[in-house]
Amino acid sequence: MDGRAKSAAAVTLAEVAAAAGVGESTVSRVLRNHGSFSAKTRDRVMDAVNRLGYVPNMIAGTLASAGSRLVGVIVPSFSNIVFADVLRGASQALDDSGHQSVIGVSDYDPAREEELIASMLSWRPAAILLAGLEHTERARAMLKGGGARVAEMLDIDGNGLDLVVGFATAETGRASARHLLARGYRRIGYVGHDLSRDTRAAKRLAGFEDALAQSGLCLIDREIAPVPSSVEVGRDGLERLLARRPDLDAVYFSNDDMAVGGYFLCLSRGIAIPGRLALFGYNGLDVARLTPQPIATIRTPRVLIGETAARLALTGAPAQTVDVGFELIEGATA
Amino acid sequence: MDGRAKSAAAVTLAEVAAAAGVGESTVSRVLRNHGSFSAKTRDRVMDAVNRLGYVPNMIAGTLASAGSRLVGVIVPSFSNIVFADVLRGASQALDDSGHQSVIGVSDYDPAREEELIASMLSWRPAAILLAGLEHTERARAMLKGGGARVAEMLDIDGNGLDLVVGFATAETGRASARHLLARGYRRIGYVGHDLSRDTRAAKRLAGFEDALAQSGLCLIDREIAPVPSSVEVGRDGLERLLARRPDLDAVYFSNDDMAVGGYFLCLSRGIAIPGRLALFGYNGLDVARLTPQPIATIRTPRVLIGETAARLALTGAPAQTVDVGFELIEGATA
DNA sequence: ACATTCATTGGCAGCGCTGCCAATCAATTT
DNA sequence: AAATTGATTGGCAGCGCTGCCAATGAATGT
Structure with a gap:
């Protein structure tokens, strides 16, 4: 009719009340099904509501009821x-x-x-x-x-x-480290993303290093990209890390996206997993569970x-x- | 002090006005930087705002300004x-x-x-x-x-x-089909998810079949799971489809998640891609771009x-x- | 028959803020 | 010096709804 997006002013509760021939509070009670009213009144109100296409205004309702x-x-x-x-x-x-x-x-x-x-x-x-x-x-x-x-x-x-x-975020890191240690890995590296922003990833890494330290070990090397995590960053990070330290036997990733990237790199390069290199992620993502070899990780609810x-x-x-x-x-x- | 989550009633604009010794409208103008006021007034108001920890109430503001x-x-x-x-x-x-x-x-x-x-x-x-x-x-x-x-x-x-x-959703399906046809694939199957709900996936499939039909072909077989899409559903769907039709030479997936699942299945089974089987997805997801072989797909902005x-x-x-x-x-x- | 109870119902004062308008006052203009 | 201008400012009526309370009338009790 009008072509404009804004239609005529919206129907108000007062108009519904007038149309139904009842008071405003009655309409309010019926609409919220709160307080008492007769079946006949309810029908009259609902009829008017439908006829006029009334849409309650939460803004007003919230202001009035303070909540x-x-x-x-x-x-x-x-x-x-x-x-x-x-x-x-x-x-x-x-x-x-x-x-x-x-x-x-x-x-x-x-x-x-x-x-x-x-x-x-x-x-x-x-x-x-x-x-x-x-x-x-x-x-x-x-x-x-x-x-x-x-x-x-x-x-x-x-x-x-x-x-x-x-x-316990740090504990996930510790558990990851203990798992790798129990499996005999000793030359462990880390591939991560922007830790200054992602404080939880930083806490995981701290926990991980903590557990290593308790066994008298430390990370052999780390590759941290100052960008958000992604499959690509994980792949490229692992590539750079391996170039520096081909002697690594395990890598802890800042999360599963990163780990999947690392996994793809190993597939492409024919690097045997976990024989030549072990990978450990974090999150328990679907995609990490369904790779040909499910990725070792921590699942969080x-x-x-x-x-x-x-x-x-x-x-x-x-x-x-x-x-x-x-x-x-x-x-x-x- | 109180232990309860709700603290004392929130500070109102009127209280700020009183504390600053100005009128309510003046506070409102300063806060919205709308209308005119002197620098001195602004400072007085802002001082009171900070002192009282005033947080404007959008609910009231929206109701009053109707927008x-x-x-x-x-x-x-x-x-x-x-x-x-x-x-x-x-x-x-x-x-x-x-x-x-x-x-x-x-x-x-x-x-x-x-x-x-x-x-x-x-x-x-x-x-x-x-x-x-x-x-x-x-x-x-x-x-x-x-x-x-x-x-x-x-x-x-x-x-x-x-x-x-x-x-154009249907056109993405047509383009996908034409691409597979141009590459010489003729025995094409489909692996998809719940189409009754995902109407856009249904439109893609319709476009895909439409293009096949224009070349006098049709889908050899299809495997549709009545659940949301996922890597797992894609993998299992392809597995079932291949069991029925080992003669397929290409598969169109309802999206990249599904296609990645299919890709993983092929990796696990040693099915040569694209020699033995071609895969085509939809979405242009990151993960699909970074698999050892990037997955053929449609990227949408x-x-x-x-x-x-x-x-x-x-x-x-x-x-x-x-x-x-x-x-x-x-x-x-x- | 009259008091008491209870389910219904309407009236109306806000909720906290914005928009409009009038009031104020200093700076200019004639 | 009176008049005009323009920048500041305060007052106050709503915005549409809910909560409270009083009013109504029917039902029940004695």
């Missing part, structure tokens, strides 16, 4: 399936309880995370879910005083603000973490730390 | 990097223009998508971004009258509601699609369809 059903979720990246999994778990729990998620991507940047927290808080969300325990000072202050529940996900190595749902964090945050659970654990997958590459 | 900076984004799934890419593009453009994205996952279910549209519309978003052109009748009606810009992404084969940003859709929707561009095209990657598996 939003929005939940802010901040993830470091979308490129990594890990966060997609966490989001999936959280989304599920959120949807089930009638909440909506407002999502932000921090790009592994604490300053950006801080900005996102500020702008999310201005929507007065019921809760904010974040990755990790590392935040700027101001971010922590805002979260503490923001009136929203806070859930920090994935890592439990440190002090949380409110709810913490994850697993990511969907569960998202789901648990969302559920606890929305059910008024007391502040607590939940350790969901992790699982070492032996695979066939180590 | 939200929220944008709804509905994706079919989080498990598929494709949508993560689209989201990344959209998120970026949204952030840059000061908008927030509210995200929902439809799980490839039109009814669920309809629900999500209804609940997003109740937040009076500035725009709604969706995947594909297929929606329920009621969903289309709500979107038309919802007062929000609508951008349908990824596919342009059909009629859009407002903005459409994507590429997903991040660009998300970014373009968001930008057009927020800049008041007229209703239009934007074809961003796609690119056939020859790879080494066909």
Whole structure:
């Protein structure tokens, strides 16, 4: 009719009330199925709602009732399936309880995370879910005083603000190292990505080196690319590392994407796995489980973490730390 | 002090105004940097803001100004990097223009998508971004009258509601078929996933078969699993297909995840690629580009699609369809 | 027949902020 | 010196809905 995107002003609850011949509060009660009303009234209201195509205005409703059903979720990246999994778990729990998620991507940047927290808080969300325990000072202050529940996900190595749902990150690194050591590998290298931003990857590496040190060993060499992780970075990283240290017998990767890249390099080069070189990843991704030789890795319950964090945050659970654990997958590459 | 998550009632603009000794509208003007005010006033206001830790309430602001900076984004799934890419593009453009994205996952279910549209519309978003052109009748009606810009992404084969940003889906299937035919493959099979839900995969297959038909050929056999796509489903699907038709010389997969699964099967079985069997995927994923032999596939500009859709929707561009095209990657598996 | 209970219902004051308009005051203009 | 201009500023009416409370009328009890 009009050609414009904005149609005439939206139908309001008052108009529905007038059309149905009842009071505003009655319409409100019927729509929220809260309080009492007769069946006849309900039918009259619903009829008017459908006839007018009424869509409730949550903005107004939230303002009036001082309590939003929005939940802010901040993830470091979308490129990594890990966060997609966490989001999936959280989304599920959120949807089930009638909440909506407002999502932000921090790009592994604490300053950006801080900005996102500020702008999310201005929507007065019921809760904010974040990755990790590392935040700027101001971010922590805002979260503490923001009136929203806070859930920090994935890592439990440190002090949380409110709810913490994850697993011992450094311990995954230690477990990985112990596994390689138990299998007899001694000349171990590391191929990783930007550690200054990905603090959890840094914690894993620290745990890994810690366990090596307990056996009187250390990493023979490391190849760290100052970019986000990817299959390609893993492949190229391993290539450079091997060029420097052809005597390596095992490599620990910063995650499975990287490890798959390394695995592909070995396939191309005909490097025997694990005979000539052992590979160890992190995450327990699908693709790493289905390579001709499943990659040795640590599986983390990511969907569960998202789901648990969302559920606890929305059910008024007391502040607590939940350790969901992790699982070492032996695979066939180590 | 209190132990409860909800702290004392949040600071309001009125309190800031009182603390700064100015009027409410002045605070509002300073905070939004809109209208005029003296430098001295600005300092007084900002000082009070910082002192009280004031966080603006967008809910109230949006209600008062009748125009939200929220944008709804509905994706079919989080498990598929494709949508993560689209989201990344959209998120970026949204952030840059000061908008927030509210995200929902439809799980490839039109009814669920309809629900999500209804609940997003109740937040009076500035725009709604969706995947594909297929929606329920009621969903289309709500979107038309919802007062929000609508951008349908990824596919342009059909009629859009407002903005459409994507590429010719069926044509990707045709291009894939023509490529295989040009290379001399004639005994072609298909390995796919749940087509009833993933309508774009169905359109690709239709285009593929269409091109085969034009050469007087047809698919020799097909193996379709009624579940979402994954590396595993691709591997197992190819295994079953080959068991039935060991005479196949090429396989078209519903996407790259599936194709990578098929590729892994061939590696494990020692099936020569492309000598004995050619593989063709769809999406142009990173992992498919980095396998020892890069997988033949179609690369789609997903991040660009998300970014373009968001930008057009927020800049008041007229209703239009934007074809961003796609690119056939020859790879080494066909 | 009159008091008491209870399910329904409507009225209306905000929720915290923005938009509009009028008021104020110093700087210019005639 | 009176008038005009323009930059600042405060007041206040909503935005659309919910929460509270009073009003209504029917049902029940004594």
